[in-house]
Amino acid sequence: MGSGHWSTNVYDAAENLRAATGSDAFDYTSRARRGDRSHWTAHPSLDPRGLTLRESRDSEEHPASLAIAVLFDVTGSMQTVPRILQTKLPELFGLLLRKGYTQHPQILFGAVGDATCDRVPLQLGQFESDNRMDDHLGNIFLEGGGGGQMTESYELAMYAMARHSSLDCHEKRGRRGYLFLIGDEMPYGKVKAKEVRAVIGDHLQADIPLTALIPELQHRYDVYFILPAGASHAGNPKVLATWRALLGQNVIELDDLGAVCETIALTVGLGEEAIDLQEGLSDLADVGSTATASVGRALAGVARRRSTGAVGTTSPRYEAPDGRLGYDPR
Numbered sequence: 131m132g133s134g135h136w137s138t139n140v141y142d143a144a145e146n147l148r149a150a151t152g153s154d155a156f157d158y159t160s161r162a163r164r165g166d167r168s169h170w171t172a173h174p175s176l177d178p179r180g181l182t183l184r185e186s187r188d189s190e191e192h193p194a195s196l197a198i199a200v201l202f203d204v205t206g207s208m209q210t211v212p213r214i215l216q217t218k219l220p221e222l223f224g225l226l227l228r229k230g231y232t233q234h235p236q237i238l239f240g241a242v243g244d245a246t247c248d249r250v251p252l253q254l255g256q257f258e259s260d261n262r263m264d265d266h267l268g269n270i271f272l273e274g275g276g277g278g279q280m281t282e283s284y285e286l287a288m289y290a291m292a293r294h295s296s297l298d299c300h301e302k303r304g305r306r307g308y309l310f311l312i313g314d315e316m317p318y319g320k321v322k323a324k325e326v327r328a329v330i331g332d333h334l335q336a337d338i339p340l341t342a343l344i345p346e347l348q349h350r351y352d353v354y355f356i357l358p359a360g361a362s363h364a365g366n367p368k369v370l371a372t373w374r375a376l377l378g379q380n381v382i383e384l385d386d387l388g389a390v391c392e393t394i395a396l397t398v399g400l401g402e403e404a405i406d407l408q409e410g411l412s413d414l415a416d417v418g419s420t421a422t423a424s425v426g427r428a429l430a431g432v433a434r435r436r437s438t439g440a441v442g443t444t445s446p447r448y449e450a451p452d453g454r455l456g457y458d459p460r
Contacts, residue, residue: 134260135191136223141261155216159272167249173269176240176253178330181294184238186257186307188298192234197257197297197307198398199351201240201287203314205248206362209272211312211390212241216267218391221417225392229413231399234259239267242313245283245325248275252286252329280363284317285340286325292347293332300350308401309351310394314361316372344376352401354380356394360387379435384428389421393428400429400436407433 147153154160158173171177186197202211215222226235236257245251250273255266291309299305321343323334347353355373363369365383373381384393396410405413407429414422 134258134262136227136260136263138220138223141220141264144261144264155268156213156270156272158269162271170249170271170273172250172253172271175266175269176255176271178252178254178290178294180331181254181290184254184256184291184295186236186238186295186297186299188302192236192259194299194303195234195236195257195259195297196232196299196305196398196402197238197295197351198235198394199238199240199257199291199295199307199309200312200394201242201254201284201291201310202312203243203282203284204241204270204272205243205275205282205315208313208361209274210360210387211358212239212267212270212272214388214390215239216264218388219264219267221419222391222395224417225395225413226398229399229405231395231404232402235398237263239263239270240287241270241272242282242284242287242311243273243275244281245286245322245329248273251283251325252290254287254290280315280366280369281318282313282315283325284311284313284315285319285321285343286329287311288317288340288347288353289321289326289338289343290330291351292343294330295350297350306348306350306352308398309347309353310356310397311354312356312358312390314357314363314366314369316369317376340376352380353377354382354397356382356384356390358384358387358390379431382428382432384424386421386424389419389424389428392419392421392425396425396429397432400433403436406436 162170186195188195236259238257239255241253243251250271253270297307321338323337326332326334399405399410411422411426
């Protein structure tokens with residue numbers, strides 16, 4: 131996947147048509163909710179059942195593709211995140227492309243729910259370079275469920291990306307892609323074989339401790355968790371401690387929910403060594419963003435580690451550890 135080029139003109143035309151016809155950018159959700167809950171399903175373009183691979187590939191148009199996956203919680207208060215992403219896609223691409231952070235981004239959007247109770251606990255689009263990513267984003271079903279236990283099935287999404295994605299940036303050039311998880315709750319402590327079988331169709335011999343899966347995922351992706359303000363558990367110390375135990379310092383607290391796209395773009399720019407933080411913040415000011423202060427606070431730690439060489443996007447040697455999480459969300 132990943133052919134074609136992003137066009138702001140095409141995006142604007144689609145937005146104008148929706149405004150003229152009174153259509154929702156998330157029309158699939160609107161239509162699905164008119165039916166009975168028992169019939170709710172993922173859109174065919176995002177259904178993970180029978181998933182083989184989500185691929186980010188080089189092509190004549192994009193000879194040096196860079197995979198960027200953005201997966202967000204669509205339970206409870208987090209339902210506003212995809213709507214913000216949808217309205218800010220032009221800004222995201224403006225920063226990535228026009229500011230030269232990367233020339234060939236390929237973006238996948240996906241959604242996370244709770245496999246213990248939701249009808250649609252996982253949705254995964256394709257890696258795209260053109261306006262089809264707007265279509266995938268609009269086809270995401272905003273279920274708004276969740277289990278109410280401060281845990282959602284992030285681990286199921288991480289399993290899918292670790293085992294069912296293939297990236298030319300990694301396989302040809304030894305460069306990791308980027309995976310952003312946006313949410314406000316904890317993952318379950320293990321990838322459950324019965325849920326993988328029900329949602330994706332894989333037949334695992336046993337459950338996988340999340341601590342054993344994380345290094346496999348990090349072999350392919352530079353993984354970040356973004357906890358935005360306005361979410362139900364924003365600032366929750368238990369949530370933050372859990373994710374920091376899993377991802378170290380790649381946990382980003384964002385005090386402005388509306389700054390998600392800018393935060394993603396500058397994180398990629400820093401990772402690709404196209405900018406330092408001050409240059410990135412100047413770029414935000416240049417494009418008229420009001421999120422400069424929030425993004426600066428959110429990414430100060432990431433920028434410090436980049437400047438000292440503490441992290442990088444070159445794929446590390448992968449050896450799956452035997453470990454346990456320091457918490458027990460059942």
